[in-house]
């Protein structure tokens with residue numbers, strides 16, 4: 001009987017903690033399915049034991065496995081067990097097993113040791129939800145029957161999150177653009193309601209080889225209905241607006257390779273997307289994810305994202321908010337220099353690494369001059385820079401009713417429905433300067449990455465933010481250091497980077513000028529952004545010529561950039577930190593600054609009480625830079641606790657942002673478009689990009705003692721009050737329960 005040949009220890013051939021696609025085999029359409037010893041096919045004539053396993057529902061106590069002390073594994077009929085599990089335990093029928101389900105929280109499974117004759121009970125939300133996740137993965141891999149290690153169900157949650165991110169989620173979020181996947185990557189849930197959302201790719205004029213490539217794809221595969229469009233050399237705000245009805249992907253870097261038949265071909269340079277409805281290469285998300293990728297030793301991916309950024313600067317004039325047509329005029333917070341340096345550090349022994357760094361720094365210099373130090377973003381009066389992109393009309397990618405309350409009075413004034421007014425306004429058939437001003441700021445808010453908040457609403461384009469100021473200081477110091485250390489203090493500007501700038505071919509960049517720029521920026525920061533009385537940094541309004549009073553978590557960014565002097569750093573820790581430190585980490589802005597919210601003044605996602613991964617990462621790194629390691633670890637524990645807690649209680653969820661004031665279900669966010677990444681059917685396959693990164697980075701920051709406490713889900717406030725021995729006692733009892 002073939003089932004008797006099933007190995008006793010499924011771990012012999014495949015590691016018990018392998019990623020789903022390895023443990024169960026590849027199962028997606030078009031990929032090769034592999035067979036491993038931890039899966040098995042039922043015999044044509046099932047024997048007695050097997051019949052029992054396949055036909056009888058799992059039994060309760062009385063049929064307990066007498067070999068119970070063995071490391072356990074289970075023989076599972078995937079479809080039957082999944083159906084039984086969902087019927088009993090998913091009482092709210094959302095294909096997740098969470099603490100909100102009211103089932104018995106126990107399910108008996110036939111053990112491998114007894115060839116399915118005896119059962120062992122799986123108990124509690126966490127193990128049952130892990131079972132659902134494993135069954136969903138097995139099903140997706142096309143496995144009707146599996147042998148499952150119990151350790152995959154009782155796995156320490158910190159180990160499980162860390163492992164899933166490293167081996168599964170990055171993989172799930174990786175994209176590239178070429179003929180094999182164009183229909184998949186062109187898909188855009190944000191564009192579905194736009195007029196002509198057929199798959200479309202816009203190719204820059206300077207990449208004719210890509211135009212030829214995609215034209216050939218469109219001809220060869222007419223069923224795709226792929227529209228291939230060349231962009232004009234000069235991209236104006238009018239042109240970008242004209243694409244609103246024809247949304248499409250913006251081409252990214254491709255590389256030449258020789259295929260198996262010896263023919264030269266092109267293939268897309270891969271990148272990682274944020275997740276949820278964000279299925280494209282984003283600006284600052286990419287930086288945060290690159291930190292996580294480097295940490296997880298996925299260096300090629302991080303490197304490829306830098307290459308894609310350089311392509312964007314060269315062909316679109318900026319690092320794009322994201323590579324969709326409606327983002328053409330917009331950038332996002334600049335992080336290229338730090339990203340390139342971190343990748344370079346990992347590849348410096350490789351051939352071509354210095355050339356990689358040279359190109360990235362040249363691209364960053366071009367971006368610095370033409371995006372951030374050029375009007376309208378640059379304010380010549382103050383010498384400060386702002387998020388202030390060009391653009392016309394209403395951002396088309398937001399949710400349908402997002403602007404209704406803003407547009408309603410204008411629609412009424414013009415005696416139109418909101419829908420008719422949107423058309424008339426976008427087509428310049430009506431003129432509303434007040435609305436133009438509103439959307440100028442709205443676009444700026446989106447460029448800032450902080451969309452939306454009461455900090456930036458209605459004024460962002462006028463604000464020089466402490467965020468941007470810190471990032472540009474980092475550009476200046478990084479560029480200076482790289483030129484000095486790696487290029488003998490001389491970096492010659494080549495033709496492709498001089499084009500479209502005031503730089504001339506052959507101009508030489510040296511460290512001195514970048515040092516002067518950094519020094520000047522530091523003076524301006526102290527003058528405009530530091531508030532001695534409040535002991536922290538604030539944004540500066542370049543039109544009203546006054547500091548903003550909104551308390552923002554980006555006040556810690558000068559630490560990350562190395563821009564604060566030690567006295568200011570100390571004040572940020574003693575005065576500012578208590579305002580932002582919440583139960584689950586750093587909050588985006590203080591409650592006082594946000595003000596009262598209600599029906600007429602709804603929550604904004606970048607305000608109190610929400611916490612975001614990039615804010616945590618920037619604060620941790622900044623504090624560590626200045627020696628505030630204990631504070632960084634404490635904040636880290638808080639954040640990782642929120643992520644782990646929601647993961648354990650809510651079927652493995654990892655989402656875009658968290659409510660850092662909620663101890664129980666911090667992933668529940670009632671603001672704007674809700675939370676991305678939470679839409680799980682059985683199992684999460686992607687998490688959310690920058691949250692994934694924050695988890696991996698955070699694990700390297702906390703102590704091993706903290707890591708053990710986290711695995712036992714000890715709440716932060718309790719953990720901080722406990723002695724090390726008390727924590728160890730709890731950890732050991734949790735571990736002995738196998739949970």
Ligand SMILES: OC[C@H]1O[C@H](O[C@H]2O[C@H](CO)[C@@H](O)[C@H](O)[C@H]2O)[C@H](O)[C@@H](O)[C@@H]1O
Nearest residue numbers: 274278282285321397398446449450451
């Ligand atoms: O569609 C609404 C907005 O979506 C993006 O913003 C949010 O998601 C991004 C990707 O994770 C992130 O970079 C940003 O900080 C988030 O607020 C997009 O960037 C906006 O332009 C867009 O309007």
Ligand SMILES: [Ca+2]
Nearest residue numbers: 090092094096
């Ligand atoms: Ca449920």
